[in-house]
Amino acid sequence: MKTNQLKLILKSVIVVGSLISSSCSQPQGGVLNYKPVELSKHKLPPTKAENMSKRYIKDMEMLFAQSDSLAYYKEHNAKLLAALENKLSLKEIQALKEPIIIKPRKPKFELAVSDWFSVDQLLTYIDSSIEKVENSGGKVDGFRVYIGVFPKKGQGEKDNFLTTFITPTGTMGDEKQEGNMVPLSLPFNAVPSDITAVDPLEYGSDGNPPSANYPQ
Numbered sequence: 671m672k673t674n675q676l677k678l679i680l681k682s683v684i685v686v687g688s689l690i691s692s693s694c695s696q697p698q699g700g701v702l703n704y705k706p707v708e709l710s711k712h713k714l715p716p717t718k719a720e721n722m723s724k725r726y727i728k729d730m731e732m733l734f735a736q737s738d739s740l741a742y743y744k745e746h747n748a749k750l751l752a753a754l755e756n757k758l759s760l761k762e763i764q765a766l767k768e769p770i771i772i773k774p775r776k777p778k779f780e781l782a783v784s785d786w787f788s789v790d791q792l793l794t795y796i797d798s799s800i801e802k803v804e805n806s807g808g809k810v811d812g813f814r815v816y817i818g819v820f821p822k823k824g825q826g827e828k829d830n831f832l833t834t835f836i837t838p839t840g841t842m843g844d845e846k847q848e849g850n851m852v853p854l855s856l857p858f859n860a861v862p863s864d865i866t867a868v869d870p871l872e873y874g875s876d877g878n879p880p881s882a883n884y885p886q
Contacts, residue, residue, distance in 0.1 A: 716884075716885065719884050719885075720883065720884050720885060722884075723783065723883035723884035724883050726783065726883075727781070727783060727881060730781055731781070734777050734778070737778070779819045779820075779830045779831065779832055780830055780831045780832065780880060780881075781832055781880065781881045782828075782831045782832045782833055782876045782877065782881065783877055783880065783881055783883060783884075784876065784877045784882070784884070784886070785833060785834045785872075785875070785876060786874050786875045786876075786877070787871070791871070791874070795836065795871045796813070799813075799838040799865075799868045800838075802867070802868055803838065803840060803841075803842060803843070803865060803867075806842050806843040807843025808840060808841045808842040808843035808865070809840045809841055809843075810838045810839070810840045810865065811839055811862050812838070812839045812840070813836050813837065813838050813839065814836070814837055814839050814862075814864060815834055815836055816834065816835050816836075816837065816870070817832065817833070817834055818832070818833055818834075818835060819831070819832050819833070820833060828873075828876070831876070831880065833872060834872070834874075835870040835871060835872040836870060836871045836872075837864050837865065837866075837868065837870040837871075838864075838868050839862035839863060839864055840862060840863070841863070841865070842865055842867050
């Protein structure tokens with residue numbers, strides 16, 4: 671009887687010990703299960719983030735203005751050359767040399783400074799991306815954020831808007847994918863490859879207004 675009790679106690683200790691060992695070996699990270707990393711060197715003070723956001727808007731608007739000015743002068747120069755070739759009168763040529771008033775043109779695309787994704791959207795995309803890649807024998811090592819501009823007509827509700835989209839990076843295992851493949855054991859400074867077998871995520875909501883800077 672005592673032998674059976676000792677065996678039962680021993681088995682209980684082994685089971686509890688294995689559970690504790692298993693839980694300790696699992697990476698922990700707050701409410702999610704992940705391996706925590708040091709982020710302090712990658713964080714921005716809010717004031718610096720605000721200045722960076724404002725500078726981006728200012729520089730983009732300046733680029734728009736410079737592009738408009740260049741286009742205007744090219745057109746004006748073309749008209750002046752055509753006038754000279756057609757041997758217009760001195761009075762007509764002089765009129766083309768009068769001070770130019772540049773009228774602002776419509777930007778080539780709408781400036782959207784930020785995109786917003788809900789927690790559910792991001793976690794669903796991260797989870798589904800990792801699941802698809804791991805099912806192929808591959809591995810997701812991160813996610814890359816791109817900046818792009820939507821086509822002008824008929825391809826979504828953000829036509830002609832600047833936007834961002836997200837794509838997983840890593841390797842796809844045995845399945846083939848477009849683009850370059852890199853070994854899973856990357857050097858420290860190597861750039862991971864985009865996994866094109868997983869569709870990038872977009873269609874978050876823009877700022878209000880779209881060109882609003884940080885913080886909103």
